[in-house]
Amino acid sequence: xxxxxxxxxxxxxxxxxxxxxxxxxxxxxxxxxxxxxxxxxxxxxxxxxxxxxxxxxxxxxxxxxxxxxxxxxxxxxxxxxxxxxxxxxxxxxxxxxxxxxxxxxxxxxxxxxxxxxxxxxxxxxxxxxxxxxxxxxxxxxxxxxxxxxxxxxxxxxxxxxxxxxxxxxxxxxxxxxxxxxxxxxxxxxxxxxxxxxxxxxxxxxxxxxxxxxxxxxxxxxxxx
Amino acid sequence: xxxxxxxxxxxxxxxxxxxxxxxxxxxxxxxxxxxxxxxxxxxxxxxxxxxxxxxxxxxxxxxxxxxxxxxxxxxxxxxxxxxxxxxxxxxxxxxxxxxxxxxxxxxxxxxxxxxxxxxxxx
Numbered sequence: 001x002x003x004x005x006x007x008x009x010x011x012x013x014x015x016x017x018x019x020x021x022x023x024x025x026x027x028x029x030x031x032x033x034x035x036x037x038x039x040x041x042x043x044x045x046x047x048x049x050x051x052x053x054x055x056x057x058x059x060x061x062x063x064x065x066x067x068x069x070x071x072x073x074x075x076x077x078x079x080x081x082x083x084x085x086x087x088x089x090x091x092x093x094x095x096x097x098x099x100x101x102x103x104x105x106x107x108x109x110x111x112x113x114x115x116x117x118x119x120x121x122x123x124x125x126x127x128x129x130x131x132x133x134x135x136x137x138x139x140x141x142x143x144x145x146x147x148x149x150x151x152x153x154x155x156x157x158x159x160x161x162x163x164x165x166x167x168x169x170x171x172x173x174x175x176x177x178x179x180x181x182x183x184x185x186x187x188x189x190x191x192x193x194x195x196x197x198x199x200x201x202x203x204x205x206x207x208x209x210x211x212x213x214x215x216x217x218x219x220x221x222x223x224x
Numbered sequence: 225x226x227x228x229x230x231x232x233x234x235x236x237x238x239x240x241x242x243x244x245x246x247x248x249x250x251x252x253x254x255x256x257x258x259x260x261x262x263x264x265x266x267x268x269x270x271x272x273x274x275x276x277x278x279x280x281x282x283x284x285x286x287x288x289x290x291x292x293x294x295x296x297x298x299x300x301x302x303x304x305x306x307x308x309x310x311x312x313x314x315x316x317x318x319x320x321x322x323x324x325x326x327x328x329x330x331x332x333x334x335x336x337x338x339x340x341x342x343x344x345x346x
Contacts, residue, residue, distance in 0.1 A: 187287025
């Protein structure tokens with residue numbers, strides 16, 4: 001639990017969820033709805049996309065498609081975190097709750113903190129971290145919802161800038177291998193190119209190609 | 225009592241139809257990728273080369289999400305001019321490097337540059 005307070009990502013998450021609560025209020029969703037979306041969806045970008053698409057009058061199907069495209073990143077995150085949690089005796093259902101908690105913050109913090117945690121206690125550690133972060137975010141959602149009417153535009157812009165800044169720097173901090181650094185740089189650079197294709201899956205196309213090029217360089221250097 | 229509870233939940237959650245939407249359009253399309261990861265990732269070994277590739281792809285997709293928010297910003301962030309957004313992020317990254325990878329210093333510096341620039345522009 002103490003690790004919840006040790007990360008700078010906690011205030012960032014808090015501010016982001018203040019913003020999500022305020023956004024939900026301004027688009028006329030109920031407080032219970034906003035809290036339920038934080039609890040069940042548990043992914044900042046997906047919630048911002050869900051609220052803004054539904055709020056702009058799109059159908060539930062259109063919103064679901066936009067959400068699922070943004071959520072593809074969760075798949076490789078889960079695949080790369082789970083081997084750190086598992087022992088040979090671990091059953092798959094013991095990992096379901098930990099899997100639900102996987103989002104950018106938890107993913108980044110797992111790579112930073114899990115090596116210091118004994119393997120037998122890692123699932124419990126992730127449950128504690130997940131519940132802690134979730135409580136912070138539920139509080140922030142409710143607070144943002146209540147404060148919505150009084151937030152100036154500059155504050156809104158500052159909150160929305162937090163997500164890219166914190167994502168970029170916390171990922172950069174965790175880059176240990178050449179493949180990770182290259183993936184980050186190429187991913188940033190290839191997105192504008194991929195978006196020229198106007199496929200609607202720009203992030204996926206840019207991400208898979210940048211990641212694969214980065215891995216290719218890693219593989220080539222390991223052989224040389 | 226049950227009347228009171230019913231009224232409380234009605235006020236708190238609002239339209240039951242909207243709750244169905246959060247599950248169908250929010251929870252399921254998001255959660256499915258986590259569960260596919262759990263289902264397919266069970267057999268992957270921690271030190272394997274496949275995992276290096278998977279991590280590179282996850283990092284690059286995340287970089288794409290970051291680039292998207294900066295290039296086509298949502299909501300109030302769109303009121304900040306392009307050059308100021310990029311300058312703020314570059315300043316944040318510079319502070320991060322100068323402080324030997326302090327995320328906090330980088331985030332605070334980037335935010336300060338953005339707020340100061342916006343204030344200066346009026």
